[in-house]
Amino acid sequence: MEYFVEELKNKKIIAADDIKILKNYINKKYSKADAKEKAKMLSNTIHRILDSNLKELPEDYRQTIKIDILKSTFSQNKTSIFMYDAFNCCMKNEYLKQNSKKEILKWINAHIKNKIEENDLNIYIGIPQNTISQDIKIDLSKVNDGYPAASLDLKAPIVIPDKSIKITKDYKSNKKPLIFAILSAILILEIIGQSFHGKNILKASFSLISASERKGIYIKNIIEEVTLEDYNKNHPNKYLPEYLKYQKVDTHKLKAFLNSRNSLLCKEPYFSTIMTTAREFNLNPILLFAITGQEQNFVPINTNNAYKIANNPFNVYHSWQEYNTNISDSSKIAANTIINLSENRPEENNPFIWIGKKYAEDTNWGNGVQSIFEEINSYFSSNN
Structure with a gap:
């Protein structure tokens, strides 16, 4: 019955290889842009990746789930985010777990091969949630840290509605969590800004297929869709x-x-x-x-x-x-x-x-x- 959990644990949303391809493409395609603009473009793209992988879940809860996922990334020093991380966040939200089971079920079945029934989810919900996502560690030492943290102070507290995150670890001594720490900080700020404006900055949905699966074929389209929406608003x-x-x-x-x-x-x-x-x-x-x-x-x-x-x-x-x-x-x-x-x-x-x-x-x-x-x-x- 719990086979679907294993599938979710092995289904990556974003990993180091994806980020490396995105950064390389941005650096090449937009070589004249400054580092802050490149960081903004990268964070927007990753934000859309998260959105596209949560679109079956109730819209009112997606922001909360994204924030929880990013907080988890900080606290556990993860180098990749899996579908199970999102599922685990859903299971920790009692109201969502009890009142949005159909949406959660739809979301699960959209991302696994072996579909489950509502009864399977009901049985699982009755099980104590004491499992922790097993993150596959990836060596990020080869990934160029090309972008600054968009002028972010990684040791300063980042305030979000009713919650706060404080980064106190000296990241200079360990490059592995650095990129995800920077990206998570940028993304959280992006999410806050979107909440205040009452709408998504980037609406169009797409799915990023892992670079290891498709060798980055769709990266160009992703970047172009991100920038094109802003251009259309300007003109x-x-x-x-x-x-x-x-x-x-x-x-x-x-x-x-x-x-x-x-x-x-x-x-x-x-x-x-x-x-x-x-x-x-x-x-x-x-x-x-x-x-x-x-x-x-x-x-x-x-x-x-x-x-x-x-x-x-x-x-x-x-x-x-x-x-x-x-x-x-x-x-x-x-x-x-x-x-x-x-x-x-x-x-x-x-x-x-x-x-x-x-x-x-x-x-x-x-x-x-x-x-x-x-x-x-x-x-x-x-x-x-």
């Missing part, structure tokens, strides 16, 4: 139609199209920078590339001054000759310009024509960009 672009707002595109096909035009923009740093700008400003990447097609024919690599033109293929501030900076700067200016020029557009007005009236002196600019935009989309469709 709702309410005057643009949905098809011109950010959406994922097949980067292989997009590069293939650019290659067919002998474009320098399919190379780095141009391609990734334009893609990042599109995501940051909530714009369809194809729109930005279509503008480079209209302005500079996608910057053919054999064109004179191709590398200078590629610094400003949008011709912001009149032209690449007058304003020659770098692709990050020019793409952001172009994105801001598109958003600003789209304001107050009546829904029935063509967005390309509306923006083009002020973006360029050429009265056919909007028609040209729209034609290229449709050409790229047609290329995607015809090359499935």
